[in-house]
Amino acid sequence: MYSDLVMDHFRNPRNVGTIEDADGVGNVGNPVCGDVMQMMIKVKENRIEDIKFQTMGCGAAIATSSISTEMVMGKTLDEARELSNKAVAEALGGLPPAKMHCSNLAADAIHLALDDYKSKHKN
């Protein structure tokens, strides 16, 4: 059902966990199936210095969380905002059609974390 890369990220997820003094936090719940995801970012000089996630969800949800943290790590905030769910799914070598909605979670959670950072650092 899943590609080898999806399974690799599911088995060995990158950047799992929380950041104590996170600069931005994004929480999303998946309205389709009820899954939840949290992204925390640490920002330094307008770049994502660190990012960590926690996810309760299917294999695709965990794998998309994991790969999307890799995709934005070290990127500028503007670059990170460009991340789309399509890009996340493509980076994983595709997802089964029924699982495409799971990739929304990761991109949405990262965008929310960026929004959270922005709202806290208006100056």
Place this chain on the structure above:
Amino acid sequence: MNNLVYLDHAATTPVHPRVLEEMLPYFTEHYGNPSSVYSLAQETRGAVEGARQGVADVVGASPRDIVFTSGGTESDNAAIRGVVWALRKHGDHIVTSAVEHHAIIDTCHQLEKLGFKLTVVPVDSYGMVRVEDVEKAITDKTVLVTIMMANNEMGTIQPIADIGALLKEMSKGKPRKVLFHTDAVQAAGALDIKVNKLGVDFLSLSAHKYYGPKGTGVLYIRRGVNFLPPQSGGGQERNRRAGTENVPGIVGCAAALKLADEKREAYLKHCVPLRDRLIQGVLSIGEGVHLTGHPTDRLPNSASFYFDNIEGESILLSLDFEGVAASSGSACTSASLEPSHVLLAMGIPAEQAHGSLRLTLGWDNDEAQVDHVLGVLPGIVNRLKAMSPLVHQ
């Protein structure tokens, strides 16, 4: 220990080698159409009628009451549709339970859309139907009650004989008895499915759940009850299920049922200790794990659970890495992306139904396999919990 620990026998079982052996000659050697007159056909006719007798013996009926079908789904559909259309001048009301298989639920809902009335009786927190609720649901317009014998997701056994007796009692002084169908697909091989003891007018079986071939099944139809066959054509199966008989399938379906019935006691002896070991072991993983279904009135091979704050598909994928095949009622594993209606009907909230796990045993499992599962499961649960945002809030 086998490489694969197959714990999904409620989904399907392998064909027993002896059953396969009995089927094989009917593919290439005895291939005659049972309806033809020459002797090649007589061979297959004999095989089909022998199979019919075999099934009749197990369910305690006459061979003429047995109809071979393409499986549980067809038998369920035929029973419901066959009754409601036959009796629609007399009534339009169907009673079923909240924990039926989709073959029943979806059929009932479709008929509801076509104008029939439907009452879905609730279940208690163990997933069991109360006989009083069935009684309350019956009206003068009720033509059919359909309630499964044992549940495929959480194993709870329903009080079918009690409901059968109730319907019989209620029919006294009435022009017509409310007909009673039971889906015994998960019960065959585990429970006594004698139709008179159960008091049922229709009973569905599916061979691939008891070590027979997929795509074959049985519908028992009590003699004299109203039934309008949903499938018409060449008049096979005494006009109740037209279509050239699936001879090898029918032979396998009956051979497997006979074998399962003969070995029923041994099956219980084999499965129950493994099931109880599994249930005890999984529950001892600690906080946040719950048994689903009835603690004792449950199928001998069924152990089902839900875990707080983790999701079922991720448990299944993790178990698969450890060589364990299992299933879940999680929204993420269903085509509809909705959690199992069975778990919701028992009052389990959607978030928790999300973390459900079903382990169903069979002949190929042993204690070492159960211990393997119990060995790997705590690590899987802890790893997924550590990843879950809900645990840390």
